[in-house]
Amino acid sequence: MRCWNGIALAIMLAGGLAACSGPKEAPADEGGAPTVADARPAAFAQCSSCHAVQAGSHGIGPSLAGVFGAKAGHLGDAYKYSDALLASGLMWDEQALDEWLIMPSKKVPGTKMVYAGQADPAKRKELIEYLKTLK
Numbered sequence: 102m103r104c105w106n107g108i109a110l111a112i113m114l115a116g117g118l119a120a121c122s123g124p125k126e127a128p129a130d131e132g133g134a135p136t137v138a139d140a141r142p143a144a145f146a147q148c149s150s151c152h153a154v155q156a157g158s159h160g161i162g163p164s165l166a167g168v169f170g171a172k173a174g175h176l177g178d179a180y181k182y183s184d185a186l187l188a189s190g191l192m193w194d195e196q197a198l199d200e201w202l203i204m205p206s207k208k209v210p211g212t213k214m215v216y217a218g219q220a221d222p223a224k225r226k227e228l229i230e231y232l233k234t235l236k
Contacts, residue, residue, distance in 0.1 A: 140234065142227035144219060154235050162214065168193050169233045173209075185211030198229045 141149070153159065156166035163180035173191035174182035189209045191197045201208045202225045204218035219225050 140231065142224070142231050144221075144224040144228055145231060147216075148228070156236075165232060166235045168235065169198070169229075170194065173197075183209075183211055183213040185209050186213070193232075195229055198232065199225050202228060 148165070151160050151162040153164045154166055156164055157177065157179060158164050158166075159180045163176060163182070167176055171193050173189050173193060174187040186209055191201075191209070193201075197208075199222075202219045205212050205214040205216050207218075219228065
């Protein structure tokens with residue numbers, strides 16, 4: 102009996118982890134029309150495991166709504182940004198986001214963001230273009 106319980110637990114944990122890392126379903130507006138989240142690039146699937154796109158909705162990482170053009174670490178007080186990011190002085194423009202997405206820990210040593218980075222410039226560009234649409 103103990104063996105079956107262990108197998109069941111392993112299956113449940115694997116399923117839960119898979120659900121956390123997969124793409125989130127895009128919300129529709131009140132009229133059921135697709136929202137900007139429907140235009141998510143495939144590369145955003147990894148981002149969505151930690152970040153929400155709705156303003157004020159934080160996960161492991163902060164919401165990405167309004168991030169483009171904002172000062173790093175200053176999208177509201179509901180999320181505890183790292184001291185390193187707060188002190189970075191970065192403005193999230195195309196260049197800063199591109200450099201950040203290559204490897205966040207290299208751009209801002211001491212950041213809390215645990216992400217190995219995106220080496221593909223085309224995928225980074227898609228991500229940045231998507232971030233521009235999030236309000």
